[in-house]
Amino acid sequence: MIILYLLIIIISAIPLWITIRYVWLEERIRRHGNATTGTVTYVQTNRYPRGPATDRVYVRYDSRISGQYHTAFFVSKHGKYRSGQAVPVKYLHEKPDKIVVEKERGYWIMLVFTILLMLFVFFAVYKIDEMIKG
Numbered sequence: 001m002i003i004l005y006l007l008i009i010i011i012s013a014i015p016l017w018i019t020i021r022y023v024w025l026e027e028r029i030r031r032h033g034n035a036t037t038g039t040v041t042y043v044q045t046n047r048y049p050r051g052p053a054t055d056r057v058y059v060r061y062d063s064r065i066s067g068q069y070h071t072a073f074f075v076s077k078h079g080k081y082r083s084g085q086a087v088p089v090k091y092l093h094e095k096p097d098k099i100v101v102e103k104e105r106g107y108w109i110m111l112v113f114t115i116l117l118m119l120f121v122f123f124a125v126y127k128i129d130e131m132i133k134g
Contacts (some may be wrong), residue, residue, distance in 0.1 A: 001132070005125045012121040016114040029100045030042065033090035036061050038099075040085045045078060053078040061089045063096060070096040094118045 039060030047053045057074045072091070081087065090100045 001129075005129065008125055009118075009121060012118060016111075016118055019107060019110050019114050023111060025098060026100055026107065029090050029092055029098065033092050033100065034064055035088065035090050036063070038087050038089040038101075040083055040087060043081055043083060055079070055081065057081045057087075057101075058099050059087060059089060059099065059101070061091070061099075063091075064093060072097045072099045074099060074101050076102065 003032040027039050038059035040057055041060045044056040044058070045053055046056060055076050055078050056073050057072060057076050060069055060071050063069070063070055070088075070091070092098060
């Protein structure tokens with residue numbers, strides 16, 4: 001039974017682990033990233049049946065090595081960016097496809113949610129074990 005409990009806890013820890021990796025990468029790019037100016041090349045609008053539309057914004061920017069261009073994308077509110085618009089970009093030299101454009105992202109809300117999810121899973125496993133033993 002302990003193996004089943006551990007499996008439940010490990011599976012529920014996956015969203016927390018992914019969120020922590022995203023937050024860590026974004027903070028690393030903000031602190032140690034190279035700053036440059038990129039140009040919006042394409043904006044792809046995604047509409048959902050419920051909720052607001054979002055844009056996937058593709059940016060082309062020059063790296064530290066002159067003449068070497070990279071293309072990356074980020075997700076933004078609908079209508080905030082247009083093709084040809086210049087945007088400030090921060091990127092890591094070793095990961096040029098990962099960029100930071102906007103000031104803040106909503107990772108902190110997701111981090112709190114996944115921590116609460118883990119606490120709930122611990123509580124549920126404890127209660128299930130208590131119910132089976134009692």
